[in-house]
Amino acid sequence: xxxxxxxxxxxxxxxxxxxxxxxxxxxxxxxxxxxxxxxxxxxxxxxxxxxxxxxxxxxxxxxxxxxxxxxxxxxxxxxxxxxxxxxxxxxxxxxxxxxxxxxxxxxxxxxxxxxxxxxxxxxxx
Amino acid sequence: xxxxxxxxxxxxxxxxxxxxxxxxxxxxxxxxxxxxxxxxxxxxxxxxxxxxxxxxxxxxxxxxxxxxxxxxxxxxxxxxxxxxxxxxxxxxxxxxxxxxxxxxxxxxxxxxxxxxxxxxxxxxxxxxxxxxxxxxxxxxxxxxxxxxxxxxxxxxxxxxxxxxxxxxxxxxxxxxxxxxxxxxxxxxxxxxxxxxxxxxxxxxxxxxxxxxxxx
Ligand SMILES: C[S@@+](CC[C@H](N)C(=O)[O-])C[C@H]1O[C@@H](n2cnc3c(N)ncnc32)[C@H](O)[C@@H]1O
Numbered sequence: 001x002x003x004x005x006x007x008x009x010x011x012x013x014x015x016x017x018x019x020x021x022x023x024x025x026x027x028x029x030x031x032x033x034x035x036x037x038x039x040x041x042x043x044x045x046x047x048x049x050x051x052x053x054x055x056x057x058x059x060x061x062x063x064x065x066x067x068x069x070x071x072x073x074x075x076x077x078x079x080x081x082x083x084x085x086x087x088x089x090x091x092x093x094x095x096x097x098x099x100x101x102x103x104x105x106x107x108x109x110x111x112x113x114x115x116x117x118x119x120x121x122x123x124x125x
Numbered sequence: 126x127x128x129x130x131x132x133x134x135x136x137x138x139x140x141x142x143x144x145x146x147x148x149x150x151x152x153x154x155x156x157x158x159x160x161x162x163x164x165x166x167x168x169x170x171x172x173x174x175x176x177x178x179x180x181x182x183x184x185x186x187x188x189x190x191x192x193x194x195x196x197x198x199x200x201x202x203x204x205x206x207x208x209x210x211x212x213x214x215x216x217x218x219x220x221x222x223x224x225x226x227x228x229x230x231x232x233x234x235x236x237x238x239x240x241x242x243x244x245x246x247x248x249x250x251x252x253x254x255x256x257x258x259x260x261x262x263x264x265x266x267x268x269x270x271x272x273x274x275x276x277x278x279x280x281x282x283x284x285x286x287x288x289x290x291x292x293x294x295x296x297x298x299x300x301x302x303x304x305x306x307x308x309x310x311x312x313x314x315x316x317x318x319x320x321x322x323x324x325x326x327x328x329x330x331x332x333x334x335x336x337x338x339x340x
Contacts, residue, residue, distance in 0.1 A: 005203065005229050013240035033226050041177055041200050048246070090201070114212055117233040117241050125240065 001115050003057050004089040007049050009115065011101035011108070015125040020101055022053040023108070027061040027097040031113075035090035042086045043076060054088065063092045129197060135162035137196055141218050143187045144211070151208055152255035152263075155187045156282075160308055164280055164330055165193040167305060168251060172332070174278050175199050178248040181274055183235045183267050188215030188228070190251050195224035203229040203247070205238060236263075238270050250279045256326075265294060268333070272300060277338050282308070285327035292331070299336045306330040 011020035051071045058064045065084050075081055099108040099115055106123070109116050138158035147153040156164075169175040176198045182191045185204025192215075194202040206212050212230050219228040233241050235254075254267035264283060268291065271279040283291045285307065295302040310328045334340050 001231075002201070002229055004201065005231065008243045008246045009241060010243070011241075013237050035226055038177060038200065045179075112216065114216070114230050114232055116209075117231060118207065119234070119237075124237065 001094045001110050001113055002090055003054060003061075003092055003094075004045070004049075005115070006057050006094075006099070007054055007089075009099065009117070011099075011104070011106060013117065013119060013125060014101060014104055014106055014123055017101060017103045017125065020103060022050070022057065022102065023099040024102060025057055025060045025094060025097060025099060027094045027110075029095040029097070030061050030063065031093045031095050033091050033093055035086070037083055037086050039079070039082055042082050042089070045089065046071070046075065046085065049089075054085075058088045058092065061092070061094060061097075063088060131162055131166045134166055134193060134196060135159055137222065138162055138189055138193050141187050141189050141192070142214060142221075144214065146210075148208060150259050151211075152259055153186055153208070153211065154312065156189050156253045157311075158189070160310075161189045161193050163306065163308075164251065164282075165190065165197055167330075168249065168278075168280055168332075169197045171305075172278065174249040174280075178277075179203075179246065181205065181247040181250045181252075181271075183238070183250060183252040183271055183274075184254055185215050185230065186211050186253075188218045188230075190253065191215060191228050191230075192219055192222050192224055194251060195219070195227035196222065199227060201227060201229055203231060205231050205233050205235055207232070207234045235270055236266050239273050242274060244273045245276050247274050248277045250275045250281075252280070253282045256284050265291070268294070269298075272298060272333060272335065275333075275335055277335060279333040279335075281331055281333065282310075282328050283331055285329050288329055288331075295333055301334040301336075301340050302331050303334075303340075304329045305332050 143155040180199040180202040182204040191204040250271040255263040257264040
């Protein structure tokens with residue numbers, strides 16, 4: 001699971017959960033894969049991201065990469081930063097671990113790189 | 126790669142491993158390499174909806190659409206399926222075609238995906254949803270979820286017999302739709318209460334365009 005995907009996931013599917021975002025990550029295995037850097041793509045994604053959630057997620061799994069806590073205003077011109085963001089979004093992958101609902105602590109396992117968001121019938125909202 | 130020919134794409138998608146024990150209630154069968162290649166090739170070379178895009182595949186099954194999108198240089202193609210064995214198949218097939226880095230897979234129920242994935246997270250959704258022969262309405266639920274996830278366009282297969290209903294539903298949501306191909310689908314007989322070995326069904330490939338996007 002890439003951190004880009006993590007940025008989009010919530011546990012609002014659980015009964016009683018109001019926001020369910022962000023999911024906390026506990027990573028057992030992290031892999032760095034390779035993805036071609038494409039500036040346009042990164043620029044297009046940034047406004048769609050929850051920046052703080054990305055920074056926290058990267059830190060939680062030990063790949064904080066010195067991303068600034070607040071996104072600087074003129075990030076468009078900072079190629080070094082854009083490359084870092086690309087790396088964290090697309091190349092850092094959680095292979096085994098857990099996603100944890102911030103409200104109920106329900107655990108969604110990640111195994112072999114696949115997050116499992118399936119619920120039992122009695123958990124569905 | 127950017128101008129990959131239709132034939133080459135189809136060739137790459139041939140002999141994708143498919144469901145060993147298909148689950149009838151989930152309408153598990155694989156889009157043929159020919160149809161998959163036609164859908165993806167059109168999406169890319171007529172509409173520019175794949176390359177460098179965030180693509181999603183709802184009900185990815187063996188992963189053929191995801192893998193094809195990745196071969197056409199989608200930036201990332203995320204496949205969702207409710208069945209762990211389908212996801213496993215997708216992962217293996219993606220690795221076999223060397224596109225693992227461009228593919229992501231998530232186990233989740235598409236019926237409730239709007240509570241798990243932020244809306245408007247993808248540019249394009251490409252899918253071969255259940256036709257709803259087993260679970261009534263599944264086709265339209267998938268369509269609504271797809272329209273919620275996409276910002277640009279949704280490509281989906283629907284039985285021709287439901288065309289008016291499907292397109293009217295889209296229209297009511299402010300979504301423009303157009304049948305871009307009429308196909309014949311060879312469904313395994315198990316999907317019909319039928320004695321014949323297989324059954325040809327008329328299927329439409331429909332392209333749905335989100336409001337504000339170029340038609
Ligand atoms: C017709 S098959 C298409 C498979 C693949 N996309 C292809 O084109 O070859 C439909 C797929 O949807 C999946 N599916 C059915 N119901 C689902 C649901 N509620 N949530 C997620 N996936 C579902 C099935 O497991 C199956 O893989």
